[in-house]
Amino acid sequence: MKNVVIVGAGKEGKGTFGDIFYENKWNITFIDKDENVINSLNEKNSYIVEALYENYNEKHIIDHYHAYLIDDYTNSYESILNADVIVLALYPEDIKEALSKLKFSLQKRIKSNYEQKLTILCGTNKNHMMSKLENFLLDDLKIEKEWYCSNVALRDMIIRRSSNSDAKDAVQLTTKIVQTLLIQSPVYFDVSKFKWFELNNNLEMMKDIKLFTYNSPHAACAYVGYKYGYQTIEEASKNKDIKTIMEACVLEAKKGILSSFEITAEELDDFVDAPKPNGEEREYITRVALDPIRKLSRNDRLTGIAMICMENNIECPNLIKAIAYGMSYDCKEDISAKKIQNLILEKGIKKAISDVIGVDEMHPIIKKIQNEYLKIR
Template sequence: MQSILVVGAGREGKGFLGETFSTDGWQVYFLDKDPEVVNALKTGKYNVTVYQENGTFKREITGYEVYGYDEEYSCLPAVLEAEVIALCLYPEDIPEAAAYLGKGISERARRNGDKLTILCCTNKNHYIPTFKKAFENALEGSQERAWFSENAIVTDVIVRRSTNAETTTALDVVTTATMSLLIQPPVYADFSKTRWMELRDGLEQLKEIKLYTYNAPHAACAYAGYLKGYKTILEASADPEIAALQDEVLKEAIPGLSKEFGIPEEEIWAFCSLPRTKEEMDDSIYRVAVDPIRKLSRNDRLTGNAMFCFKHGIDPKALIKSIANGMAYDEPRDEKAMLIQNMIREEGIEAAIAKVCGVSADHDLVTRVAAEYKTIKG
């Protein structure tokens, strides 16, 4: 039986990788540093509602094993056995995971164990060399590093699936299943009989495109929806004005991306056009909007797209409006939103836009976002 160690047993770890690999006959191991996540999974089962094109399916996942970051290193058998280690983590947490896994991978090297594929399931781009170095630094000696160089692959993936739950500890998860996980070859594991796994070259460029196409209209919907008082993405996207804004964001973004990356517009449209599920999975506006400091930054989904438009002579009206909506997003539970609001009060809206969006204070983007923001605030 093939086996996978999923590091990070939150929403995506359970709802996408845990569900997919378990359903397709793999032995699934989970490793998480949060004791509450581990203890919840120790009940021995959890449920996933899967939204697909041909219907909605409920699956009970059992037969997995779960470990914490304990001093006894109870996860050693899983680290020694797994053909695949999948890191379902924020990029800033991957070095810590690599440091913890280093002991087990070093032992695997000393036993001359089977080849290992490490999948980095994060939206952060151009970080694979950094993650690989973190694993190499965690190994215990030159012999272990030599084995790792010959027998382990640290590779990139693109996750094209929404997965959600009330909390990371929740045992009821919902997910969409219409698009495969893209995996950058080469790999040592055999994914040929596992659904939703697809080997594909050129992931760094595709990851840029994904951020600017999948994520931009989603963020635009969340910030506009918040300002109109909606609580969920489905509620917001049913609003004709917000639906039109989302469409315009893509209509502006794709010509700019085409010129910037040298990819025909029709190919980008094809990549970002997701099949519709028979029923739609909802998501909270809070989850999609959270951390506007990151989502409005210079190279992220809204400002990055707008700057491509400016560069290539495209008027980013909808993107400008969406950035202004993001600057006006003042959800009290969101620490980063509160930082932006404090910045606006202390430094003024123009200075805050320049700082958050990472552009010069005299750029047209600042002037136009500020004007739109003042309209929003009346």
């Protein structure tokens, strides 16, 4: 039986990757830095995933796993020693810290299990990270280069599946299963045995496209929905005005993509137009809106595609409107949102927009966002 270590036992770790590898009868080990998450998994010895497929729903009971704190070096080492796959189900800002914690286990593996192939999958929406992470492993953590080059495949992914729960340590989750997850090829395990994994040879481009077409309307819904007083994405997306903005964001994004990416309109539609799951999952606006500094940044889901549109003389009023609503997002529990509001108070809205989205203050997009922002206030 094959072995997978899932680093990060939150909603994606349990609901997406735990479910996929359990379905394929792999031995699963969860590693997390949160004691509550690990205790919850070990106390229950199982968790439930309500799977929403296109035409039906079913409950999956995930059990017979192991769960350890990342600082539990004895047990985490044992799991890393024989792992065929390590999944990093983490936010981008947490990946280097996790790899640093796993350094000891990887070095021990080199000494005691040198020849076994290892695939490390990076499960985050942020793109163009692989070379930086590879340099971090080799240069900062001093992982042996010969072993790494001969035996390790560090690969990115496109997560075309959402999983949700009421809390990170929850043992009841939902997941939407209507599309495969795309994995950068090649890898050292047999992807053909997985119904919901698919290899892709052009993953960096497709990940940008996914970010601009899936995640941009999602973020727009969160930031506009928050201002309208909604609690969940499901509620907000049913609002006529918000639905119009979301759909327009996708249309604007498609125009920008077709002007700048080597993809046909038919291929783009096939990639973007996903089937709808049978039923809805509760997705809180504060989770989708989390960390607006990252989500509004220069190359991310909203500003990235808006800039592509502007560079190609494509009007994108709804993407600009979504960015403006993101600048107005003031959830007190969101550290990133608080930083933006403080920037606005200290520097004024124009300079704050420039600082947050990473675009020169004199660029025309700044004025457009500012005008939309002033309408909101």
